[in-house]
Amino acid sequence: MKNNIYFEPEIETLSRPELEQLQVEHLKTTLSMAAEAPFYKKLFAEKGITPDLIQTIDDVRKLPFTTKADLRDNYPYGFVASGLRKAVRLHSSSGTTGNPTVVFHSQKDLDTWANRVARCLYMVGLRDTDVFQNSSGYGMFTGGLGFQYGAERLGALTVPAAAGNSARQIKFILDFDTTAVHAIPSYAIRLAEVFKEMGIDTRTQTKLSTLIIGAEPHTEAQRRRIEEMLGVKAYNSFGLSEMSGPGVAFECTEQDGLHIWEDSFIVEIVDPETLEPVPDGEIGELVMTTLDREAMPLIRYRTRDLTRFIPSDCPCGRTHRRLDRIKGRSDDMFIVKGVNIFPMQIEKILMQFDELGSNYLITVHTVNSNDEILVEVELADLFTDDFAQIQSLSKEITAKLRDEILVTPKVKLVDKGSLPQSEGKAVRLKDMRDK
Amino acid sequence: MTIKQLSIFLENKSGRLSEILDILAKQCVKIVASTVADTGDYGILRIITPDTEKAYLALKERNVSVNISEVIAAEIDADCGIYADLFRDFPAFQISVEYIYCFNVGGKSILFFRTSNNEAALRLLQSKKVCILTNTDL
Numbered sequence: 001m002k003n004n005i006y007f008e009p010e011i012e013t014l015s016r017p018e019l020e021q022l023q024v025e026h027l028k029t030t031l032s033m034a035a036e037a038p039f040y041k042k043l044f045a046e047k048g049i050t051p052d053l054i055q056t057i058d059d060v061r062k063l064p065f066t067t068k069a070d071l072r073d074n075y076p077y078g079f080v081a082s083g084l085r086k087a088v089r090l091h092s093s094s095g096t097t098g099n100p101t102v103v104f105h106s107q108k109d110l111d112t113w114a115n116r117v118a119r120c121l122y123m124v125g126l127r128d129t130d131v132f133q134n135s136s137g138y139g140m141f142t143g144g145l146g147f148q149y150g151a152e153r154l155g156a157l158t159v160p161a162a163a164g165n166s167a168r169q170i171k172f173i174l175d176f177d178t179t180a181v182h183a184i185p186s187y188a189i190r191l192a193e194v195f196k197e198m199g200i201d202t203r204t205q206t207k208l209s210t211l212i213i214g215a216e217p218h219t220e221a222q223r224r225r226i227e228e229m230l231g232v233k234a235y236n237s238f239g240l241s242e243m244s245g246p247g248v249a250f251e252c253t254e255q256d257g258l259h260i261w262e263d264s265f266i267v268e269i270v271d272p273e274t275l276e277p278v279p280d281g282e283i284g285e286l287v288m289t290t291l292d293r294e295a296m297p298l299i300r301y302r303t304r305d306l307t308r309f310i311p312s313d314c315p316c317g318r319t320h321r322r323l324d325r326i327k328g329r330s331d332d333m334f335i336v337k338g339v340n341i342f343p344m345q346i347e348k349i350l351m352q353f354d355e356l357g358s359n360y361l362i363t364v365h366t367v368n369s370n371d372e373i374l375v376e377v378e379l380a381d382l383f384t385d386d387f388a389q390i391q392s393l394s395k396e397i398t399a400k401l402r403d404e405i406l407v408t409p410k411v412k413l414v415d416k417g418s419l420p421q422s423e424g425k426a427v428r429l430k431d432m433r434d435k
Numbered sequence: 436m437t438i439k440q441l442s443i444f445l446e447n448k449s450g451r452l453s454e455i456l457d458i459l460a461k462q463c464v465k466i467v468a469s470t471v472a473d474t475g476d477y478g479i480l481r482i483i484t485p486d487t488e489k490a491y492l493a494l495k496e497r498n499v500s501v502n503i504s505e506v507i508a509a510e511i512d513a514d515c516g517i518y519a520d521l522f523r524d525f526p527a528f529q530i531s532v533e534y535i536y537c538f539n540v541g542g543k544s545i546l547f548f549r550t551s552n553n554e555a556a557l558r559l560l561q562s563k564k565v566c567i568l569t570n571t572d573l
Contacts, residue, residue: 385442385504385549386533387472387479412476415446417498 005253005316007122007154008115011263012318019319020057023266026291027054031063034297037081039074060266060289065275065300068101071242075099082106082295091142091241103241106295110149113244116261117150120250121180123259123318124210124235128155131176131207135183135191136215137163142245143215147182150247156180163187166194173206180210182237182246185218185226189358190421192229203231212237214246217326217344221351222358236325242301243288249323257310257322264292267321268300269309272330281311285330286323304329306342334364334431336371341405343428346375349400355383355393359419362409365432373409375401378416436557436567437505439487440547443480444500447473455480458497464490467573468547470536481536483508483547485573506549507556508568513544521546521565530556 006012014022028051034040035049043049043064053062071079076099080087088107092100105113126132132151138144138160151158161172169191172178183191188211195202202208211226214237226234238258239246249260260267266289271278278284286303290296306329310322328342335341343362350360357378364373377397384390394411402408420427445451452471459466459482468483484490487503494501511517522532535548545568550556560567 379444379500382442382444382479382500382502385440385479385481385502387474390444390477390479391474413444413446414477415444415451415498416500418446 005123006318007119012119012320014263014319016319019262022263023057023291024054024059026263027051027057027060027266027289030289030291030293030297031299033081033294034299035081036083037079037296039070039078040081040297040299057266060268060300061277063289063300065287065302066298067302068242068304071101072099076102079296079298080104081297087295089145091145091245092140093241101242103244104295105244105293109244109293109295112264112292113146113247114149114153116244116264117146117247118153119261120237120247121151121154121156121212123250123252123316124212124233125253126151126154126156126180126210130154130156130179130210131159132156133159133161133169133172133176133178133181135161135163135169135181135187142239142241143182146239146245146247147212166191170194170198170200173208174200177207179207180212181208182212182214184216185213185222186216186358186421188213188226188234189222189229192226195230208232210235214238217328217347219344219348219351220325221348225351225358238323238326240303240305242298242303243290244293248288252314252316252318254314254316257314257324259314259316259318259320260323262320265290267323269307272306278308281308283308283324283327304331306330306333332429334429336364336373336407339406341373341407345404346401346409347428349404350375350377350397352400353393353397354380356380356397357416359421360428361419361430362428363430363432366434371433373405373407374412375409376412376414376419378419379413380416436507436561436569437553438483438508438547438568438570438573440504440506441480441482441484441487441490441494442502442504443482443494445471445473445478445480447475447477452480455494455499458493458499459484459490462486462489462493464493468536468538468545470534472534481534481547483573485570487570504549505553506547507553507560508572509546509548509560510566510568511544511546513539513542518544518546520563521560524559524563525550525556528555528559530559 031051035044086106087104089105090102092102134147136143211232211234213234223234235251238249249258251258268287269284270287272285286305286307288301290298306327307323328344357380360377398411464484464486470481471478531551533549537546
């Protein structure tokens with residue numbers, strides 16, 4: 001009964017030609033709807049964009065890009081296509097710099113979104129008998145309500161635990177026999193540490209079997225660590241508020257790439273400099289077009305997320321392509337001595353050392369007119385009384401980092417618990433260079 | 436016949452030593468001897484105490500990176516040349532001393548040190564009838 005593994009078998013296994021046909025039709029509808037939004041109305045008029053432009057899926061490249069700056073500049077209502085009468089909810093980014101980005105949803109938009117999230121959860125084995133605890137921030141952040149409605153759509157008992165308060169999270173997990181938890185990866189590790197401190201063996205004393213981790217870039221090593229610490233399977237979730245939130249792309253049980261739902265989105269990966277498509281399988285910036293959103297369609301939205309398509313078919317039978325885990329954001333990239341560096345490269349190396357904890361901080365600063373990278377990382381436990389061993393650990397970390405990023409950083413081991421351990425998105429990079 | 440020592444990772448930042456000592460003070464941990472070795476970025480605080488276990492747990496609970504190690508504690512007369520005698524034969528037995536800290540009290544010197552081979556060092560010192568201290572002597 002292979003059908004049992006799919007939430008919506010007919011859509012999840014649709015043949016590529018049929019899927020592309022569906023995309024072309026929905027793109028035309030989307031363009032008609034988008035033309036009602038003040039921003040697109042003006043843009044389409046200037047560029048002569050009409051639905052007739054679209055004959056094949058490649059014609060999407062004839063359309064202009066939309067950027068985060070466009071969303072900010074047209075705050076608050078410049079992208080609302082359906083009129084406010086149809087819009088029933090909004091979500092927004094934190095907006096720490098300038099205007100926040102706001103995304104509007106009609107009831108139908110919320111339904112398709114919940115459905116997509118339910119499809120994701122079903123894909124990793126959750127069913128209506130599961131108890132799903134959502135340890136994500138609620139409110140404006142999409143990870144709260146997004147997973148709430150998705151898990152309810154699936155029929156799982158959903159615990160809206162929200163973020164933080166580890167002792168309470170653990171009480172819920174024990175009391176309600178929680179089987180699945182959604183949390184950002186740094187918080188999943190925190191929970192595992194608190195379980196350990198409390199002397200609770202999650203394998204025998206809880207019903208936990210699945211962790212959904214996302215909203216924060218993380219490495220394969222970090223995932224394996226979460227799985228090992230908690231005795232669970234951990235699945236990577238990808239979403240962004242501009243594309244509604246969670247439920248954009250999700251791993252299947254193969255744990256080898258995230259299926260991105262191409263009935264809801266047209267997905268392109270482009271070179272962030274030239275904006276031309278990169279060859280299949282190469283890293284570039286993810287660009288997405290909504291296909292089933294009526295309150296706020298977005299055309300060729302530049303997500304700033306760096307990833308690549310995994311070029312082969314997935315053994316699970318789903319035809320929707322797989323994205324590799326997010327390699328960081330094109331914004332997070334920093335350039336030192338002419339080399340492009342992503343924090344994820346540094347994290348990947350640090351996670352290879354058992355002697356180190358999971359918190360780290362990269363600071364780039366100017367020393368004698370030179371750019372220097374300082375990597376501070378927490379020691380897990382003092383593993384020795386021998387200075388030489390600690391120093392050789394420092395040296396080994398430095399050498400491995402240099403091999404990875406091609407620049408020699410200064411490595412500083414710091415006390416456990418001394419680096420900021422954010423319960424939201426952890427701050428990993430500080431650029432203190434003279435401007 | 437060795438003695439238990441706490442080794443505590445100390446990041447070099449103002450107030451950190453006080454924080455650690457406060458944690459120990461709250462538990463009424465008696466510190467018999469201590470030393471700080473440093474490299475610039477960090478140091479290791481080494482402490483000898485009769486309350487090793489209690490101190491270790493208190494520090495762990497407060498997320499301090501701590502390790503229990505074994506060192507040799509020897510009591511010698513604080514007279515001319517005795518210190519030199521103590522280590523004289525070490526090179527011949529290929530034993531190297533990694534660090535020493537000591538204090539004098541009432542005409543005696545108490546030394547704490549770690550060697551590349553504590554077992555061999557102890558055999559050698561015992562053959563020379565050196566007074567070796569253990570945790571119960573503290």
